[in-house]
Amino acid sequence: MSDRPVVTRFAPSPTGALHIGGARTALFNWLYARGRGGKFLLRIEDTDKARSTPENRQAILDGLTWLGLDWDGAPISQAANAERHAAVAHDMLARGAAYKCFATQDEIEAFREAARATKSSTLYRSPWRDVPDSDHPDLPYVVRLKAPRDGATTLRDAVQGDVTWQNDQLDDMILLRSDGTPVYMLAVVVDDHDMGVTHVIRGDDHLANAFRQNLIYAAMGWDKPVLAHIPLIFGPDGKKLSKRHGATGAAEYQAMGYPAAGMRNYLARLGWSHGDDEFFTDEQAKAWFDLDGIGKSPSRFDFKKLDNICGQHIAAADDAALLHELQAYLAATGADPLDDTQRDRMSRGMYCLKERAKTFPDLIEKAHFLLTARPITPDEKAARHLDDVSRGILRELTPQLQNASWNRETLEAAVSALAQAQELTLGKLAGPLRAALAGRAATPSVFDMMLVLGRDETIARLNDAAG
Numbered sequence: 001m002s003d004r005p006v007v008t009r010f011a012p013s014p015t016g017a018l019h020i021g022g023a024r025t026a027l028f029n030w031l032y033a034r035g036r037g038g039k040f041l042l043r044i045e046d047t048d049k050a051r052s053t054p055e056n057r058q059a060i061l062d063g064l065t066w067l068g069l070d071w072d073g074a075p076i077s078q079a080a081n082a083e084r085h086a087a088v089a090h091d092m093l094a095r096g097a098a099y100k101c102f103a104t105q106d107e108i109e110a111f112r113e114a115a116r117a118t119k120s121s122t123l124y125r126s127p128w129r130d131v132p133d134s135d136h137p138d139l140p141y142v143v144r145l146k147a148p149r150d151g152a153t154t155l156r157d158a159v160q161g162d163v164t165w166q167n168d169q170l171d172d173m174i175l176l177r178s179d180g181t182p183v184y185m186l187a188v189v190v191d192d193h194d195m196g197v198t199h200v201i202r203g204d205d206h207l208a209n210a211f212r213q214n215l216i217y218a219a220m221g222w223d224k225p226v227l228a229h230i231p232l233i234f235g236p237d238g239k240k241l242s243k244r245h246g247a248t249g250a251a252e253y254q255a256m257g258y259p260a261a262g263m264r265n266y267l268a269r270l271g272w273s274h275g276d277d278e279f280f281t282d283e284q285a286k287a288w289f290d291l292d293g294i295g296k297s298p299s300r301f302d303f304k305k306l307d308n309i310c311g312q313h314i315a316a317a318d319d320a321a322l323l324h325e326l327q328a329y330l331a332a333t334g335a336d337p338l339d340d341t342q343r344d345r346m347s348r349g350m351y352c353l354k355e356r357a358k359t360f361p362d363l364i365e366k367a368h369f370l371l372t373a374r375p376i377t378p379d380e381k382a383a384r385h386l387d388d389v390s391r392g393i394l395r396e397l398t399p400q401l402q403n404a405s406w407n408r409e410t411l412e413a414a415v416s417a418l419a420q421a422q423e424l425t426l427g428k429l430a431g432p433l434r435a436a437l438a439g440r441a442a443t444p445s446v447f448d449m450m451l452v453l454g455r456d457e458t459i460a461r462l463n464d465a466a467g
Contacts, residue, residue: 004223006038007196010064010071011078011188013045014056017249018063020301021203021233021241024267028230028289029201030069031268035286041195042071045078047184052079063250066332068260068282076195078187085182085190088220089143089175097219098175100141101128123171143176145215153211158228158291160204165211173212185209189216197225201291204229228291230271231298241301255333257360259325261317262310269309271299279312311358319350322363329360338371345370349452352444369438369449374457375464378439385431385441386465393422394432394466398459406455411447436465 008029012022033040044060046052061075092098108124115122126144147170154164175186182190188209192200200210207229217224233241241248253263265280273295274280274288314322323346330337338346346353349370357363364371378386400414419429433446437458443449450458 006036008033009041011043015051018060023250031289039072043076085187101126101144102141140178144172199226201228234298262313266309307358352448376439378435381441382435385435390432
């Protein structure tokens with residue numbers, strides 16, 4: 001196994017949107033593969049025809065794309081491989097590892113009723129297990145796997161350690177239904193084998209399935225992948241994450257304006273650790289991520305930590321890349337796109353907008369001064385700073401700015417000189433300036449706003465406010 005190139009997979013069912021827990025599973029698989037020069041594959045487990053929809057499939061792809069989790073090759077449809085799955089079941093029949101079961105549903109239910117009456121195991125024990133083909137009736141049948149009935153099976157899990165299951169708790173699971181269609185449990189194993197998957201990293205709710213799937217690997221003589229079953233994500237109250245805790249779908253976090261890099265960082269730390277490191281880049285995560293860093297206990301989703309991590313990533317982001325993601329956020333939420341003037345101002349102002357912004361809505365709120373157009377209408381709080389005295393001061397300031405060098409040092413000097421002449425603190429003068437330039441009482445520095453807006457727009461807004 002160790003000499004094989006690493007191949008991981010993410011295998012969601014398109015019966016709903018991409019859950020944030022599924023997104024973390026995909027991330028762990030992506031990090032493990034990418035950090036080792038391996039492949040990260042995507043398989044859509046679309047065998048549930050009644051609930052699988054093209055819309056859900058696209059939502060999963062969109063969610064992974066937003067998170068930046070690129071996969072190798074085209075997504076694989078599990079349903080499209082049904083003939084291959086069935087062929088493996090027939091191969092297991094030929095090997096004596098499976099058998100035809102002709103029991104009816106009524107017979108199976110009668111067995112279970114009798115078991116319940118005697119308080120014994122309701123796992124179905126088919127009377128057809130050892131019946132030779134020559135005694136088979138010409139009736140519909142299912143194909144069942146021959147599970148061991150004695151002893152125990154121990155599987156090595158990279159997260160859970162050695163896990164043991166008593167074999168008498170394994171039933172002879174169905175491989176092929178009476179209509180010849182394969183079951184999910186068989187399809188998963190066949191697909192993982194055919195795709196060359198070396199590491200199966202998935203939620204620990206699949207741990208019990210691993211023992212049944214192990215029997216298929218053994219029957220076919222196939223190399224078994226490394227197993228890593230990761231604990232589920234809990235809400236802040238220690239219960240399984242659900243809608244009562246807030247957003248559960250990846251698309252919801254995109255709509256709330258969290259940056260993808262911040263989400264990757266936070267989800268990676270949700271159940272995995274590398275020393276005391278909390279903030280890290282993708283390249284660091286790829287280099288550091290390993291299965292032995294995954295904890296055995298469920299992780300608790302903490303929105304404050306998410307906000308903190310995302311704020312750090314916004315602050316550290318390349319300005320051009322951040323602007324590009326901001327525009328993608330606007331498109332995803334159906335908001336109006338930025339026009340040329342707004343894009344130019346955002347590009348010039350990103351250095352002062354990123355400070356303390358945790359989400360794109362935060363960024364947009366801070367950028368209100370450059371996204372709005374004249375005439376500026378101050379809100380109630382800002383308007384209090386624009387009395388007759390303040391307007392008069394603004395009228396005195398504008399001529400001084402007409403020919404001033406448009407840099408921070410000169411602008412600070414001009415405003416400070418006016419404040420001193422009016423026997424005001426710089427803080428007292430900042431209120432009218434914020435109201436004039438942004439129409440808000442809480443804004444970036446007035447000097448940052450002047451620099452971003454430029455001389456002509458700044459003076460025009462001051463003149464408008466001065467009246």
